Amino acid sequence: MSRILVVDANARGRGKRFSTLDVIGVGPRLVVSLLKSYGHYVDLSPYEIFISNPSIARDFEVLAISYMVSDVGAVRRAIDIWRKINKDGIVMLGGPGTLDTNLLMRLDFDIAFRGESEVTLSNILSRYKDLRNVLYSVKEHGILPGLAVKMSSGKLADGGIGPWASREVVSKVIPDVDTVTRYPFYWASRVYVEVVRGCSNFYRPTLVAGTTCLNCNMCRTSPLNLRIKCPNNIPPGCGYCSVPVIHGPARSRDMDSIVKEVKALIKIGVTRIVLSAPDFLDYGRDLLIEGFLTDPCNPKPNIDIIDKLLGNLTSITEIADGDAVISIENVKPCLVTEEVAKILGNYLRGTVVYIGVESCSDKLLTHIGRPSTCSDALRAIELLSRYGLRPYAYLMHGLPFECEDDIKATLSCIDRFKSLGVEKVVLYRFTPLPYTAFSSYSRPEPAVLNPIKAELYRRVIEFNRGQKNNLLNKIIDVVVACRYNRDPHYLISYPVKHGPVVLIRASPNFIGTIAVVRIVGVRSDRLVYGELIYVKKRLKLRQYI
Ligand code: SF4
Numbered sequence: 001m002s003r004i005l006v007v008d009a010n011a012r013g014r015g016k017r018f019s020t021l022d023v024i025g026v027g028p029r030l031v032v033s034l035l036k037s038y039g040h041y042v043d044l045s046p047y048e049i050f051i052s053n054p055s056i057a058r059d060f061e062v063l064a065i066s067y068m069v070s071d072v073g074a075v076r077r078a079i080d081i082w083r084k085i086n087k088d089g090i091v092m093l094g095g096p097g098t099l100d101t102n103l104l105m106r107l108d109f110d111i112a113f114r115g116e117s118e119v120t121l122s123n124i125l126s127r128y129k130d131l132r133n134v135l136y137s138v139k140e141h142g143i144l145p146g147l148a149v150k151m152s153s154g155k156l157a158d159g160g161i162g163p164w165a166s167r168e169v170v171s172k173v174i175p176d177v178d179t180v181t182r183y184p185f186y187w188a189s190r191v192y193v194e195v196v197r198g199c200s201n202f203y204r205p206t207l208v209a210g211t212t213c214l215n216c217n218m219c220r221t222s223p224l225n226l227r228i229k230c231p232n233n234i235p236p237g238c239g240y241c242s243v244p245v246i247h248g249p250a251r252s253r254d255m256d257s258i259v260k261e262v263k264a265l266i267k268i269g270v271t272r273i274v275l276s277a278p279d280f281l282d283y284g285r286d287l288l289i290e291g292f293l294t295d296p297c298n299p300k301p302n303i304d305i306i307d308k309l310l311g312n313l314t315s316i317t318e319i320a321d322g323d324a325v326i327s328i329e330n331v332k333p334c335l336v337t338e339e340v341a342k343i344l345g346n347y348l349r350g351t352v353v354y355i356g357v358e359s360c361s362d363k364l365l366t367h368i369g370r371p372s373t374c375s376d377a378l379r380a381i382e383l384l385s386r387y388g389l390r391p392y393a394y395l396m397h398g399l400p401f402e403c404e405d406d407i408k409a410t411l412s413c414i415d416r417f418k419s420l421g422v423e424k425v426v427l428y429r430f431t432p433l434p435y436t437a438f439s440s441y442s443r444p445e446p447a448v449l450n451p452i453k454a455e456l457y458r459r460v461i462e463f464n465r466g467q468k469n470n471l472l473n474k475i476i477d478v479v480v481a482c483r484y485n486r487d488p489h490y491l492i493s494y495p496v497k498h499g500p501v502v503l504i505r506a507s508p509n510f511i512g513t514i515a516v517v518r519i520v521g522v523r524s525d526r527l528v529y530g531e532l533i534y535v536k537k538r539l540k541l542r543q544y545i
Helices: 027-037 047-052 054-059 069-085 101-105 118-125 132-141 167-172 178-182 224-228 243-247 255-267 303-314 338-348 362-367 374-386 404-411 414-420 451-469
Strands: 003-008 041-046 062-066 090-094 111-113 147-150 156-158 190-194 272-276 325-328 352-358 390-397 424-429 475-483 490-495 501-505 513-522 527-538
Touching: 003 027, 003 047, 003 054, 027 041, 027 062, 027 118, 027 178, 041 047, 041 178, 047 054, 047 069, 054 069, 062 069, 069 090, 101 156, 118 167, 132 147, 190 255, 255 272, 255 303, 303 325, 303 338, 325 338, 325 352, 338 374, 352 374, 374 390, 374 414, 390 451, 404 451, 414 451, 424 451, 451 513, 475 501, 475 527, 501 513
Parallel strands: 003 041, 003 062, 062 090, 090 111, 190 272, 272 325, 352 390, 390 424, 501 527
Antiparallel strands: 111 147, 147 156, 475 490, 475 513, 490 501, 513 527
């Protein structure tokens, strides 16, 4: 048995998290559970806590860091600290960050997991009780799929991407719940609960540098299982996204396992639960077909099973009483029908839902492998907001093959977003990721350096600020998280049903409560001021405040 410390370095960039401070992801909790299931002693530490108290490294033999490609600076710092304290300890890496081989080579690690970890972990832990033996075995037996090992020569033994876990395996292990309490203000954070693994979009971009789409249409019309492979090896999915390659087609997690996890999270005081999925509406669609779910738009959503899942979750006492809230992460526009919007509105009224619009140019959407058109997205937004959800729209700029007219098409839709009920627009800059069709493209210039993109950027900021003004005088429930470092007279709180950070002027005694506040001012497109009206509930927490 090894003593393993899992450090969550996701979204820490060079060592500091600047946004989404209230997010607790699934990955690190899942790894804790998997390692525990093989008899190891495992604990979890958010990156900041590990950095501020490095002596905890003394209690462990293995450091396991979960990170994204953009977090290499933070990872390097964590490893430096670990190596100083724990010279003989092992460094294990996991998460999407390990997919970038160049960056991986620059890190001082021992073992890295590339892709999904369930099957790879089972392969190594059933053979080697001591993780150190994995390092010794590579020379004799070669490297296993899903693993990369840094050899003493400095070279990388690379087994490639790990196999996708089956639906049964995905449902078997419940991500660890107890270690959620290691995160500061976990009671006010959005805790992600996985409901679907993988993505059903196996369409491909039609334009990719260095290769040619044969227009064989296999990825769009052939039998589902044949869509996994493209004769010209173009990776599946939207050109900027690696989910279909790394996580495979959409598989739904067992409903009982989801409900059990949500109940356990609520028991420790979690109030904001996000049902995590590349597309929530893929939930149960895989049960309607034979083989792999590789069609993003057909069959239509499995209404019965979605109804049952949301019904089961919203009848949990705390959720029914409004002391905890569930929301969903993303939906694909082509799957949103009136019936779907009605069911979502029935259970999730007043919560946020994210919709990937990306661009309002259909030509560009087809080029990049999107399954929905701009009018699909606008119709989905209208339906969801008509039935009481609060749509947030994703846009992206700097995509390969994007031209000025594409940006103009998106600009022309900004006012429509407002009239259709979009509450917030999130504008991303395209970033090439490993294992995607667009991995070889360079990162585009920031929007502000290009006149037409700068106009889009400015309109999005203006849009979001305007929507925040609509919040003025609204009365909402918030969870009080912590002191506001920049001005200790204020506390940070988060709307229970999601929205901008609300600063309230109140005593720290209110931390750990659900409070009712009136929005009285807008400080920026991310921050508003609230006035405390009364405290609705003091939460029973497992962390000393
Ligand atoms: S991306 Fe591949 S599978 Fe799809 S149409 Fe082009 S060549 Fe055929």
